[in-house]
Amino acid sequence: MRTIEINTPSGISKILIGERLGNLRQYLPETRCIIITDANILRYYRRELPDLPIITIGTGEKSKTLKTLDYIFEQLLKYEADRSTFVIGIGGGIVCDVAGFAASVYMRGLRFGFVSTTLLSQVDASVGGKNGVNYKGYKNMLGVFNQPVFVICDPTMLQTLDEREFKAGFAEIVKAGAIKSDTLFAYLEKYYAEALKANHEVLEDIIYNSVKIKADIVAVDEKEKGERRKLNFGHTFAHAFESITRIRHGEAVSIGMVLASQLSYKLGLLAQADVKRVRSLLEAFQLPVDAGNILKRAVSAMKKDKKREGDTLHMVLLKTIGEAIVHQLTFSQLEALVYDLR
Ligand SMILES: NC(=O)c1ccc[n+]([C@@H]2O[C@H](COP(=O)([O-])OP(=O)(O)OC[C@H]3O[C@@H](n4cnc5c(N)ncnc54)[C@H](O)[C@@H]3O)[C@@H](O)[C@H]2O)c1
Numbered sequence: 208m209r210t211i212e213i214n215t216p217s218g219i220s221k222i223l224i225g226e227r228l229g230n231l232r233q234y235l236p237e238t239r240c241i242i243i244t245d246a247n248i249l250r251y252y253r254r255e256l257p258d259l260p261i262i263t264i265g266t267g268e269k270s271k272t273l274k275t276l277d278y279i280f281e282q283l284l285k286y287e288a289d290r291s292t293f294v295i296g297i298g299g300g301i302v303c304d305v306a307g308f309a310a311s312v313y314m315r316g317l318r319f320g321f322v323s324t325t326l327l328s329q330v331d332a333s334v335g336g337k338n339g340v341n342y343k344g345y346k347n348m349l350g351v352f353n354q355p356v357f358v359i360c361d362p363t364m365l366q367t368l369d370e371r372e373f374k375a376g377f378a379e380i381v382k383a384g385a386i387k388s389d390t391l392f393a394y395l396e397k398y399y400a401e402a403l404k405a406n407h408e409v410l411e412d413i414i415y416n417s418v419k420i421k422a423d424i425v426a427v428d429e430k431e432k433g434e435r436r437k438l439n440f441g442h443t444f445a446h447a448f449e450s451i452t453r454i455r456h457g458e459a460v461s462i463g464m465v466l467a468s469q470l471s472y473k474l475g476l477l478a479q480a481d482v483k484r485v486r487s488l489l490e491a492f493q494l495p496v497d498a499g500n501i502l503k504r505a506v507s508a509m510k511k512d513k514k515r516e517g518d519t520l521h522m523v524l525l526k527t528i529g530e531a532i533v534h535q536l537t538f539s540q541l542e543a544l545v546y547d548l549r
C-alpha cells in the first residue's frame with residue numbers, strides 16, 4: 208500500500224492506494240458511523256462491509272440530485288446522526304460526490320471518508336475535495352470544497368466493474384500524464400495492454416502516479432483559481448457532449464482531449480506528432496476519439512452554457528506532452544478553429 212497526503216486550507220486528506228475494503232474498520236473513529244452506497248456495491252460487496260447502518264442511493268448521473276440529498280438527510284435523521292457521526296461513501300464518483308456533499312452540509316458538516324470503487328473515482332473523483340450535485344440539467348452546480356479524512360483505493364474492487372466503465376477511467380489517467388507528466392504518459396504507452404488486463408502492479412502504479420499529480424495540483428490551488436484549471440483538459444468539450452448525448456464521462460473526456468490537442472496544434476503550440484500520440488494512446492485504451500456529427504451541436508451547447516464566463520472561455524491546451532497551459536478564447540475564435548478541424 209502507498210499513501211499520499213493532501214494538505215489544503217480546508218483540511219488534510221489521506222489517499223490510501225492499494226488498501227483493501229476489508230481493512231476499512233481500522234480507519235473509522237469510535238463514534239457512530241453510517242455508510243452511503245449504491246445497489247451495485249451492495250450486490251457485490253455487502254458481506255465485506257462493516258456492520259453499520261447503510262443508506263442506499265440510486266445509480267447513475269440521474270441520482271446526483273437534490274432529491275437524493277433529501278432522502279439521505281431523512282435517513283441521517285432516522286439514524287439520529289449528530290455532529291459526531293462519521294459518514295463513509297462507498298462507490299464511484301456519483302456516490303462520493305453526493306455523500307461528501309451530504310456530510311458537508313448536514314448539521315454544518317460531519318466528518319467523512321470514502322472507499323472509491325471505480326477507476327475514474329480512484330484517480331480523479333474522490334481526490335481533491337470537490338463534492339456536489341447537478342441542478343436543473345447543469346453539472347455540479349451545487350457543491351462545496353471539503354476534503355474527506357481518507358480515501359481507500361482498493362484496485363481489487365475494479366474486477367467487478369463493467370468493462371466500458373473500467374476503460375472510461377483511463378481517460379482521466381491519460382489526462383494526468385498529458386498535462387503534467389511525460390513519464391506517466393510514456394509508461395502508459397508502454398504498459399497499456401497490461402493495464403487493460405488489470406495487472407495489479409501496473410494498475411497500482413498508474414493509480415498512484417495519477418493521484419500524485421492531482422494531489423500536487425490541489426495542494427497549490429484547492430479552489431481552482433489557476434493551476435487546478437489544467438485538470439479540465441478535454442473537459443470543456445466533454446461536458447458539452449455529456450449534455451447532449453448519453454456518453455460516459457471518461458469517453459467524453461477522451462474525445463475532448465483529442466479536440467483540445469488539435470486546437471493546440473492549430474494555434475501553433477503543439478507538434479503534430481504529439482497530437483498523434485494523444486490520439487493513439489486513447490485508441491490503445493479503446494476509447495472513442497472522434498466527435499463525429501455532434502461536434503457542431505456541442506459547440507452550440509457550450510455557447511448556451513449558463514456557467515460560462517461572458518464571451519470567453521478558459522481552454523486548457525498542450526504545449527507538449529506533460530505541459531499544459533490555460534488559454535483564453537472567445538467563442539467566435541473557438542467556433543472558427545473547431546470548424547477548421549473538420
Ligand atoms: N469530484 C470530482 O473531483 C470529480 C472528478 C471527476 C468526476 N466526478 C464525477 O464522478 C461521476 C462519475 O463517476 P464514475 O465514473 O465513478 O461513475 P459512477 O459513480 O456512476 O459508477 C459507475 C457505475 O459502476 C457501478 N460501480 C461502482 N463501483 C463498482 C464496482 N467496484 N463494481 C461494480 N460496479 C461498480 C456504479 O454503481 C455505477 O453504476 C460524475 O458525476 C462526475 O461528475 C467528480
Ligand SMILES: [Zn+2]
Binds near residue numbers: 379442460
Ligand atoms: Zn473528469
